[in-house]
Amino acid sequence: MHRLIPYAHRxxxxxVVENSDIAVARTAARAGWRLExxxxxxxxxxxxxxxxxxxxxxxxxxxxxxGATWDxxxxxxxxxxxxxxxxxxxxxxxxxxxxNIEPKDDAVVxxxxxxxxxxxAQRRVIVSxxxxxxxxxxxxxxxxxxxxxTPGIVAALVIxxxxxxxxxxxxxxxxQIPPTWNGLPVLTxxxxxxxxxxxxxxxxxxxxxxxxxxxxIDLGVDAIMTDYPDRLAxxxxx
Numbered sequence: 096m097h098r099l100i101p102y103a104h105r106x107x108x109x110x111v112v113e114n115s116d117i118a119v120a121r122t123a124a125r126a127g128w129r130l131e132x133x134x135x136x137x138x139x140x141x142x143x144x145x146x147x148x149x150x151x152x153x154x155x156x157x158x159x160x161x162g163a164t165w166d167x168x169x170x171x172x173x174x175x176x177x178x179x180x181x182x183x184x185x186x187x188x189x190x191x192x193x194x195n196i197e198p199k200d201d202a203v204v205x206x207x208x209x210x211x212x213x214x215x216a217q218r219r220v221i222v223s224x225x226x227x228x229x230x231x232x233x234x235x236x237x238x239x240x241x242x243x244x245t246p247g248i249v250a251a252l253v254i255x256x257x258x259x260x261x262x263x264x265x266x267x268x269x270x271q272i273p274p275t276w277n278g279l280p281v282l283t284x285x286x287x288x289x290x291x292x293x294x295x296x297x298x299x300x301x302x303x304x305x306x307x308x309x310x311x312i313d314l315g316v317d318a319i320m321t322d323y324p325d326r327l328a329x330x331x332x333x
Contacts, residue, residue: 100318101327102131102195104301105146109322113153114144115177115316119185122192125328129193131300131320134182141165142182145265146199150256154179161200181208186214195243195271195298195320198229208237215242223271234266241268253281256289269296269317274307281312287315304329 098229102242103125105120114132122130133146143160150158154171168179185194194216211220223243224230244252244267252270255262268292274282282299290297296317302308303323308330311319321327 097312097315099312099316099331100129100298101125101127101324101331102129102298102300102318102320103324104131104320104322105322106130106132109303110325112173112175112177114146114179114181115173117173117175117177119144119180119189119192122324123326128282128324129195129318130185130201131195131197133197133199134203134207135160135199137165137168137204138162139164140206141168142203142206143168144180144182144185148199150179160178161202182210183214186210186216191219195221195222195223198233201226201229201232204229204232205236208240210231210239211240221269223269242265243298244270252289253286256283256285259285262289264290264293264295267295269298271298271300271320273300274302274311282311282314282316284285284314291315302327 103122105113106122122128132144134142135145137143137160144158147153148159150156155193156171169181174271185219211217217239221241221243222233225246225247227247229244234242249263249270249272251262252264272281299311299316300317301318302319302321305326308319308327
């Protein structure tokens with residue numbers, strides 16, 4: 096078995112309150128694990144870990160991240176005392192933790208660049224997004240920060256691998272994809288080989304089934320993102 100990079104998706108959303116302080120701490124405590132997370136900007140300019148614009152689903156409170164101050168957000172508690180956490184605190188508290196960061200709105204891109212630079216964390220982050228505009232802006236602001244492939248590059252690589260066409264890919268360190276999209280296969284052995292020939296890693300999301308985890312490992316993917324880190328850890332520890 097090759098060495099797989101395991102990612103706790105949102106810190107392990109199936110096992111703890113997603114993107115919470117506890118989710119981050121649990122991920123950091125697992126040797127070799129990385130954190131996948133999302134960031135948004137609070138009303139007073141703090142970068143907060145949150146996938147959703149509103150905290151209702153994840154935290155049970157009707158608060159918009161962009162409409163609240165950090166003090167207001169910091170007062171929110173989960174069922175076991177979990178709380179929201181700022182990116183600056185994650186970077187400072189866990190200097191060895193590798194993080195995949197998705198900026199969830201346009202406003203957070205420039206502050207995200209500043210936070211990564213201030214922490215000297217350029218070598219332990221990947222910034223990814225479904226929005227090509229955000230990735231292009233980040234690359235202009237900070238070409239030294241590693242990024243995932245834009246959706247257009249992913250599509251070109253998928254189609255090119257199926258047609259055995261050599262597609263030029265620049266500016267990214269990884270393609271981050273689901274196994275299928277709208278019922279169509281995206282992840283194939285050809286795609287994995289095509290990416291690896293270009294020195295690009297293949298990261299797959301969001302995989303929660305143990306059988307599928309084993310299949311993807313056998314396929315040669317470089318990283319798996321999962322909501323259930325315990326399941327993937329069990330496979331990797333065997």
